[in-house]
Amino acid sequence: MIQLSDITIDNKELFDKYFSMKQYEISDFTFTNLFMWRNSYNIKYAIINDFLCIFAQYKNNNPFTLMPVGTGDITPVIEELITYFDSQGNKLIIKSLTNDMISEIESRLPGKFIFKPERSLYDYVYLSEDLIYLEGKKFHAKRNHINKFLSTYDYTYHPLTAELVDECIAAEEEWCQKRNCDESEGLEQEKAAIIDALNHFERLKFKGGIIKVNNKVVAFTFGEQFAKDMAVIHVEKADPDIQGSYAMINQKFCEKEWSNVKYINREEDMGIEGLRKAKLSYRPVRMIEKSIAVLKE
Template identity: 45%
Template sequence: MLQLREVNIDDKQTFDKYITKHNPQISELNFTNIFMWRNSYKFRFGEVGEMLCLISVPDNDEPFAFEPIGAYTKEAFIQAIDEISNYFKEKNWKLVFKRVEEDKLDYFKEYFKNGIDITDDRNNSDYLYLSEDLINLKGKKYHKKKNHLNSFTKNYEFEYVKLTDDLIDECIRINEEWCKKRSCEQHRNLYCERLANLEALTNFKKLKYEGALIKVNGKYEAFTVGELLNSDTAVIHIEKANDDIRGLYNAINQQFCENTWKNTVYINREQDLGIEGLRKAKLSYNPVKLVNKYTITCK
C-alpha cells in the first residue's frame, strides 16, 4: 500500500526534484504553495517509482489526489495511478483527482478505460498574463489601471524595497491588518488564507521565493511574494496592501513585475475561486490565457 506522510519544510528538495521534471503550468504545483496550504488541505505524499503522489484529506471536503508529479511516461504514470487507486480503495474513498492539467487528460482517459467523468473547474482556472503587459500597462485596455497608478505616484512619496529577512515582520503586520479589516476569523476561507500566508512568511529563508514591499510616506503599506513556476512563468503567491491608498495594489503589482520578472514571459496570478469581485479584478488586467484545470471522478 502507498506509504504517505505529512509535508514539512525539509521536504522542499524532494518536491523540487519531481516538480522540475514535471514542468508545471498550474499554480498549485510548486513547493511553496503546497507547504503554505498543507494544514488547510491536509496534504500527504509518497514516492512511487519515478513519480511523487500527492493526496489531500481536508476536514470538510472529500479526499482527492493530484495528478502524479514528475517526468511523464506511460509506465511511470500507470505505476503511480495503480498505487493511488489502491490507496483510495483501501480507505473506501471515492477516487477523485482535482486540479488536473489539460495536457494530462489523455493519460487518464487511456488508463481508465471503463470511463471517467471530466469536469472543467473554472473557479480554479489560473490567470496568465504577459509580464510586459503588467509592466507597461499600454493601450486603452489598461487606461484605468494606468490612471490608478499615476494617481498613486503623484500623490504619495513611495519606495520600492526588495524583501529581506529583516522585513518579514513588516509583511506579517500588513497581512494581519488586511485580515483585521475583513474579520478573517469569522470567515473560514479568509482565516485559512491568513494562516497560509503566515506559513509562507515565517519560512522565507527556507522557501527561497522572491518578494518586495512598498513604503508609503515612511511606512510599509504593501508586500508581495512569488517565484518561478517554470522556465518562462512566475507565479504570485501573495499580494496584500492597504486598500485605503488608491493605486497601491496597482503599484505593487507593476513594480514587482518590473523589478523582478521583466525577463520572464508570463505571470501566473492564480485563481479567483469563483469570487465575483476577485474574478472581475483579475479579468480587468486582461489575461492572455486561462490555465484550465479539471476534476476527474472515476466510475
C-alpha cells in the same frame, strides 16, 4: 499499503526535483503553495513507483490527489491510488488536471474516469510586459490608479528580505483587522498560510516586493519562477485605504523581478466574484483550464 507523510520545509529539495521533471505551468505544482496551505488542506505526500503523489482534503470534503509527478508509465501508480482510495471507502478523485494531463490519463486508462472542468480553479496567465507597461486603452483604468497613487503618496519600493518579513506580517495582520478576518474561516486560513510562508522566506527561496509609505509597509507580494518562461505570484496584499496600492505593487513587482520571463501566472480566483473581476481586469492572454477526474462506478 501507501504510507502518507506530512509536508515539512525539509521536503523542498525533493518536491523541486520532481516538479523539474515536468515543469507544469499550473500554480498547484509549486512547493511554496503546497507548504503554505498544508494545514488548511491537510496536504500529505507519498512516493509511489518513483512518482510524487500529493494527497489533500479540505475540511470534511472528499479527499483527492493531484496528478502524480514523475517519468515513465503512470498506469500502475493510478491503479495503486484507486486501490488505496477504495480501501479508505472513497472513489479516487484527481484535481487540477490540465488538458494534457487528461490526455495522458485517457491514453493509459481509457474510459476509467469522468472529467469535469472546474472554472474556479482555472489559472490566469498574463504577458509580463502587459503587467509592467500597462499600455493601451485596455489598461487605462490601471494607469489611472497608479497615477492617483503617485500624485498622493511619497513611496519607496524594496525587494523582500528577511529583515522585512516582520513588517509584512504586521501589514497582513492590519489588513485582516480591516477585513474582519476573524469572521471568515477562509481569510483566517489565508492569513495563517501567508504568515507561515513569510516565516520560511529564506528556505522557500521565493522573491517578494514591498511598498512603503511614511516608512510603513502598505503593500507586499511574493512569487517565484517555476517554469522555463513563467513566474507565479502567490500572494498580493495592499492596504484597502491606500487608493492605487494594489495596482502599484503589482506593476512594480513585475517590473523589478519578472521582466526576464514572458508570462506571469496569477493563480485562480476560487470562484470569488470580486477576485474574478480583478483578475479579468488585467486582461489575461490565456486561461489554463483545470478539471477534476472522478473514477467511474
